[in-house]
Amino acid sequence: MGTIVIKFGGTSVATTEKIQHVAKRIIDLKNSGKNVVVVVSAMGKTTDHLLQLAGEITETPAKREMDMLLTTGEQVTISLLSMALIEKGVPAVSLTGWQAGIITESVHSNARILDIKTNRLDELLQEGKVVVAAGFQGITESGEITTLGRGGSDTTAVAIAAALNAEKCLICTDVTGVFTSDPRYVEGARKLSAISYDEMLELANLGAGVLHPRAVEFAKNYNVSLEVRSSTENEDGTVIEEEVSMENNLVVRGVAFEKDITRLTIFGLSNQLTGLSSVFTVLAENHIDVDIIIQSQTDTNTTNLSFSIKNKDRKEAVNVLESQKETIGFEHIEYEAGLAKVSIVGAGMVSNPGVAAQMFNILAEKNIQIKMVSTSEIKVSAVIEEDKMEEAANILHDEFKLSVGQEVR
Amino acid sequence: MGTIVIKFGGTSVATTEKIQHVAKRIIDLKNSGKNVVVVVSAMGKTTDHLLQLAGEITETPAKREMDMLLTTGEQVTISLLSMALIEKGVPAVSLTGWQAGIITESVHSNARILDIKTNRLDELLQEGKVVVAAGFQGITESGEITTLGRGGSDTTAVAIAAALNAEKCLICTDVTGVFTSDPRYVEGARKLSAISYDEMLELANLGAGVLHPRAVEFAKNYNVSLEVRSSTENEDGTVIEEEVSMENNLVVRGVAFEKDITRLTIFGLSNQLTGLSSVFTVLAENHIDVDIIIQSQTDTNTTNLSFSIKNKDRKEAVNVLESQKETIGFEHIEYEAGLAKVSIVGAGMVSNPGVAAQMFNILAEKNIQIKMVSTSEIKVSAVIEEDKMEEAANILHDEFKLSVGQEVR
Structure with missing residues (x-):
């Protein structure tokens, strides 16, 4: 049975x-x-x-x-x-x-x-x-x-x-399934009939909120057939499985976004081999999740290191880093709160190299400044100002033809 | 330590x-x-x-x-x-x-x-x-x-x-300790400085409510030194220990009482050796606590059996007994609800045989009818009508000189 x-x-x-x-x-x-x-x-x-x-x-x-x-x-x-x-x-x-x-x-x-x-x-x-x-x-x-x-x-x-x-x-x-974006913020967001583990993982990690990323990872690793569906309505939900062929004509499958992000920058980080690893070891030991990381060379001896964390972790992150200042070796820390992350996700990106450029172009066109960028094979994320988040999500949802009636099936 | x-x-x-x-x-x-x-x-x-x-x-x-x-x-x-x-x-x-x-x-x-x-x-x-x-x-x-x-x-x-x-x-x-009776009902009830396990056990079993009888039994069996005291006031409570000598001039140490009692009578119970045990086995299996038991011979073949239980158990008790009527062998069951039990407790009773008679006399004098009686070495209980309970408790508390100012120490 x-x-x-x-x-x-x-x-x-x-x-x-x-x-x-x-x-x-x-x-x-x-x-x-x-x-x-x-x-x-x-x-x-x-x-x-x-x-x-x-x-x-x-x-x-x-x-x-x-x-x-x-x-x-x-x-x-x-x-x-x-x-x-x-x-x-x-x-x-x-x-x-x-x-x-x-x-x-x-x-x-x-x-x-x-x-x-x-x-x-x-x-x-x-x-x-x-x-x-x-x-x-x-x-x-x-x-x-x-x-x-x-x-x-x-x-x-x-x-x-x-x-x-x-x-x-x-x-x-x-909710009745996984949507192309959050319908509360994005006009025309619609339910997907299927999505791959990797796409769901990116969406979950990016704050789509329907499924915990750890759960999706677990499902992927053990090949568990998942379905997100309504607890009250008796309609089909969204199936999460290894390969999704039905909608593969869609390059981008969803737009995710997340508020309450802080960018933390460590200036004058010692350029020794251990500098970078010691920063993230300290943060990991204190269970502070780091998302996007950007390193820029300033001179031969030091670098500046920026990374994004949750607003709520900012105080502790600064405290634990300052307490290890001698060991890690850096000059000072600055931060910018009140940021958000907007991301596009889709397995189709692998074979469509122009997608990231298309995203950056449309955001630039609408005067939305990008502060950090991160990409994976199936995702492009941009950190922007929090009060532009909703606008950006709608622009991208529309740009990549995700809205109701735009789907090609 | x-x-x-x-x-x-x-x-x-x-x-x-x-x-x-x-x-x-x-x-x-x-x-x-x-x-x-x-x-x-x-x-x-x-x-x-x-x-x-x-x-x-x-x-x-x-x-x-x-x-x-x-x-x-x-x-x-x-x-x-x-x-x-x-x-x-x-x-x-x-x-x-x-x-x-x-x-x-x-x-x-x-x-x-x-x-x-x-x-x-x-x-x-x-x-x-x-x-x-x-x-x-x-x-x-x-x-x-x-x-x-x-x-x-x-x-x-x-x-x-x-x-x-x-x-x-x-x-x-x-409460600040164990009292000679419940001060909410009995005028002049006062705190005891010490009481024996057995006395406490009788008081606890009789509904004094301060300590669970099982706890007292456990304490007695393992000789645990117990003290009941206030959770807010910083005054001495009542010590419960093996031997209490301080107040041994008191024959009766406390008056306990309990409402919500039903007397159940089984008429025409088969006089076979197994009749009595099968009744109480059935009740025990259904976790119905039986307190006082009285058996009276009616003719050579059958007896009438009365016992007291909690009101709340009455329905289940009748049901389980009726369901085993054939096996147990009896004619019919009657019950009287709305009863109460009033008890006097004291280790001194052992050497004072007149105590029970004194209790029955004073209750009779005050026109309180006794419906069932049970005695142990350190306790006498009487089942009476519930609306006479408070009056009876006060009469007994007074009769045995337990009130404030009456104590001889």
């Missing part, structure tokens, strides 16, 4: 009424003759409420204790959903992260999954039970409760699907 | 402000040179809120899933209290029931503790950490989350104290 892993996010289980609705969808799936593992997040406002409680205690809560606190959120959802299923006559068993065998590394608030010990899952599925597992959470080898960070429930779902060799992993969310 | 286990109930940790206050008390205790293990319950209204959510899903929630749901309550408290301690510079580590090694039997909603695996507790105390453990919850050998039932946090505290061979187990609550 095939196994389906189906994930519902916080909005889909925000009230007991919505949980009842989710239970019905699960029962339909179960009745279609599948083994079903459900992965759920905390109910809507629960996490906010817990964060508020922690905030009343201290401004700097210990990360271990935050994990202890936040993981209660999903535990509430799994028990309520299991009650709803049992009430409707479907045998269901809830499992916390540790009960589901989700082993993570020993990092609090942002741990990665190392392994899934599936014996308990296997056993329960074999007994015909619907398993309702808590997303977002895991346990270290030494028995500490950890969380996977933002969007962690997606990762839990994909990892379980991979471990169980599931037929499919359905990510049910409050 | 001596170890103190200190327990705070739900009212004492009802708000983040109260949690901050509790943190200060713990720090004082830690600074007095003790190893400290704190056991806490769910914050004030948390359990009610969780029960409400479950109630919105189903009227008959699966017990396993209720345990999954309710145990999030203490998990929130342990993390917040640990954050508060860490913030104030005291190294603290929260542990859920399973992390603290609280092994229970495989019963949901009312499990008993079988064992405490102390290796993790020992390790953390050795490192100088304050351990903040979740009360009320445990884990079965097969990894299922269980709860200990009402007052379970007291039991957790005493069990940990026993397992760690602690100096003392402090139960901090919203």
